[in-house]
Amino acid sequence: MSLPPSPPPSPKHRYPLVDRILRILRLYKVGTLPNREAYEYASFALPADQYAELQRRIGEVDEGWYQDKCRWDYDGGRYTLRMPxxxxxxxxxxxxxxxxxxxxxxxxxxxxxxxxxxxxxxxxxxxxxxxxxxxxxxxxxxxxxxxxxxxxxxxxxxxxxxxxxxxxxxxxxxxxxxxxxxxxxxxxxxxxxxxxxxxxxxxxxxxxxxxxxxxxxxxxxxxxxxxxxxxxxxxxxxxxxxxxxxxxxxxxxxxxxxxxxxxxxxxxxxxxxxxxxxxxxxxxxQATPSTKPQTPSAPKKFRKRKRSPSEELSDGREAAYLKLEEAELEKEKKVDAEWRGAGWVKDQVEVEVVERRRSKRGKSGRAVGEAS
CATH class of the missing domain: 3.90.1570 (tt1808, chain A)
Structure with a gap:
């Protein structure tokens, strides 16, 4: 009996790393990227298919802005993003x-x-x-x-x-x-x-x-x-x-x-x-521009166009998701390090058990003393 083929992965979750990079770019573009210094030189292991997906979806941010303002390299499966x-x-x-x-x-x-x-x-x-x-x-x-x-x-x-x-x-x-x-x-x-x-x-x-x-x-x-x-x-x-x-x-x-x-x-x-x-x-x-008015005639009060609730929600949600992702990545790294530390001992024990089991069998493959 053959089982039906597994359904394809959901497009929304197929490339989580691509989603993360796009989120970083969106926040960088609007000036709300948390801990921006950490991303001035960020490198990601990105397979060729995911890199192609990133290039295809870059319009979700702004392709013109991306080409003009961002520095990036792609070489041997590694995507490096530089934010000058x-x-x-x-x-x-x-x-x-x-x-x-x-x-x-x-x-x-x-x-x-x-x-x-x-x-x-x-x-x-x-x-x-x-x-x-x-x-x-x-x-x-x-x-x-x-x-x-x-x-x-x-x-x-x-x-x-x-x-x-x-x-x-x-x-x-x-x-x-x-x-x-x-x-x-x-x-x-x-x-x-x-x-x-x-x-x-x-x-x-x-x-x-x-x-x-x-x-x-x-x-x-x-x-x-x-x-x-x-x-x-x-x-x-x-x-x-x-x-x-x-x-x-x-x-x-x-x-x-x-x-x-x-x-x-x-x-x-x-x-x-x-x-x-x-x-x-x-x-x-010039790294820190002056906050003083450039001319004595500059207005004393200023007003900006109010952002729509959807804009504010979008930026806030992106920043929250990014922080959550970074926290999860740090947690995974910690768990992985702990697992590797314990896993090495576990692997040695498993090898010893296998060797002992094999030593109890003769050339025929039967256990020693087993009836033919």
Whole structure:
């Protein structure tokens, strides 16, 4: 007798993690996300089918806002959501503009620089190649990796992917910067020629800020890799003191070689560490906007449109659900840790019992002393 097939899972509960991410995004968009700092760099294990579902349902929040305001990566089943702070955004914008202005100052002598433009932050798709020692079955097999860099520079002669990428990270992301740089360079098949990593620290006690630079490299004759050429060089110390030196970039980091004359690719631009530190100080000073009226003639009383009961209920419900979910996750982690601690002993006992039972049987499979 065959049993009838099980009914499909309810769509409402099929992807609870997707629902949770959408809830985080909705609250972030309206400015009511509880404990926002915890989500400035949030990572989720999200299988490909759930990632596709998330992209399909992103319109429930606001697809235009999501593409413009959020930074996110998807690589190897892991979805990482980044929600830039005011310091992050302001500092990135100042560095972006300084690099672009320096490039344009060389435009009169290097014509190819006319076609360099700022891509700002935009989501790019990298078609990762087959890697050495990879389990991929053929060289034609590709994995698509999505990235949302903080700033990009493209050239009109080859603008499918940026030539140069800038990533600004906080201390909790520092360990991920090398992996991120390697992904940009290797997964783009060396079309991304330079990754600039700027690491800044939260807090008033530690004011350290550092710089790293990665570029393409070749190993063993023909194996493309990512090489770190500048690693964690401080441009501002722990006490806020400015270091000597500068961020040095080549014209070849921004323009494909076929558009350059001999020697042009090695021309340099430099953003001094003093300027970088000044940009960061500017961003930090604007992190908390003034609450004072901008002009003496500003009204003394103000009024906002009343929100409908359904709007207030929706936001409140989303925040309550999110808090409940986070509490449940913490509880599950605790229980799981306790279970693993006890489970190890339990497994050992079970193994011993099985071995003892087996030892009582002969080669025939019967228990010792059992009649045939």
């Amino acid at each position: 702070s005011r310091v992050h955004e302001r500092f990135t914008a100042l560095v972006d503009e300084a690099i672009y202005t320096s490039l344009k100052s060389l435009q009169s002598e290097i014509k190819a620089l006319e076609d360099v433009y700022q891509g700002r932050s935009t989501t790019i798709a990298l078609h990762a190649p087959k890697l050495e020692n990879s389990s991929q079955e053929s060289s034609e097999e590709e994995i698509i990796v999505n990235r949302s860099p903080d700033a990009t520079f493209l050239h009109k002669g080859r603008d499918a992917l940026p030539m140069c990428v800038v990533e600004v990270s906080y201390s909790q992301q520092r360990k991920d910067l090398p992996r991120l740089a390697e992904s940009y360079i290797v997964d783009s098949r060396h079309e991304v020629r330079c990754v600039v990593g700027l690491d800044i620290v939260y807090g008033k006690r530690d004011r350290t800020a550092s710089l790293s630079i990665w570029r393409p490299g070749i190993e063993e004759g023909d194996v493309g890799v990512c090489e770190c050429e500048v690693e964690g060089v401080e441009f501002r110390g722990v006490d806020g003191g400015v270091r000597e030196g500068g961020l040095e970039l080549r014209v070849g980091d921004f323009v494909p070689g076929e558009f350059l004359r001999e020697g042009e690719g090695e021309k340099r631009i430099t953003i001094s560490f003093e300027r970088l530190a000044a940009f960061l100080a500017d961003a930090e000073s």
